[in-house]
Amino acid sequence: MTNQVTIEHLSIKHGDQSIVSDLSLTIDDGEFIVLLGPSGCGKSTLLNAIAGLLDVSEGRIFISQKDVTHAQPKDRGLAMVFQSYALYPTMTAGENLAFALKVAGLKKTDIKARVDKAAKILQLEPLLQRKPSQLSGGQRQRVAIGRALVREKGVLLFDEPLSNLDAKLRTELRLEIKKLHQLLKNTLIYVTHDQIEAMTLADRIAVMHNGKIEQIATPAVIYREPATRFVAEFIGSPAMNFVTGEVSAGNPASQFNADELQLTLNAAYPQGPAELGIRPESITPELDTQGEFTLEIIEYTGADCILWCKNNHHTWVVKTHSQFPGKAGDKLTLSFDNSQFSLFSLTTGKRIYAN
């Protein structure tokens, strides 16, 4: 049986407020999908609807080709991991892992086999006798993940599982989740507002905004070819630079003209007003006493330097190597990579593609 998840024209309301509207999405068997978006965009609402924890107003949800739109959570063929762990505090880690299987009436030997297997995968064997209060945050979350694994469901849902952990533990557990997916190949739907988590874990990222999916694509496509201005600005740190101007004809390539920038593009694009977006690492700085840009601030981050450069009242954020010799007040020339940029419509915010 394949563990595909299909969502068709899903709408969810709270009172008369629309939280998710007409959303459709197909998640392939074994795929790792991350739902990413700013706070309040509806990610958890969508996940909870898939889990069966809230009612949907319109639309259908299919799991493994079965219509589960109105099915009980336990009958959907999925298991969920929550941000808050939700472990039973009076039970040991081992009892927490076994609990749902006991309730489901599994034989003792089967329960032990499944608990032992999950404990081995998650390196929980030495901790099985401890209560949650005797575990660290990372260990508790591993128990919570184990509790979902022992149920041996084809679809796993994760709701911001790492957000209660400190940065180092988050990185460690992120890797464990990735390994886990490579090993088990479950279909995995993972909610986060952390773009590093999304970029590193996902086969495809669904970027959400106001209850809709703005773009669903591989991390590389989301980063290099954002479909909308919103996605372009939301993904990447420091954020993409934007400048409003005019695309004019040129043969074979168009020209982009703004007060702050004139750039010959790499191909012919539809003429007219547009917004150009360019990532900080697609701009190359060079010290030049005759340069038109002034270096206002230089930030050293260890691996890189972030430069804040000004011309015509516009500030450009540039990412360069950590050995860059400039200092505040220096004059610069900036070279803009004309193969690594995005153009957006000023009216719709949608990406403008070459003719």
Ligand SMILES: Nc1ncnc2c1ncn2[C@@H]1O[C@H](COP(=O)(O)OP(=O)(O)OP(=O)(O)O)[C@@H](O)[C@H]1O
């Ligand atoms: N029970 C509820 N009643 C009314 N409004 C709700 C309810 N639950 C959520 N909302 C609203 O629905 C919207 C989406 O919430 P949701 O929790 O899905 O967002 P999210 O993208 O997961 O955000 P976060 O990252 O902050 O968890 C928010 O505006 C929220 O205020």
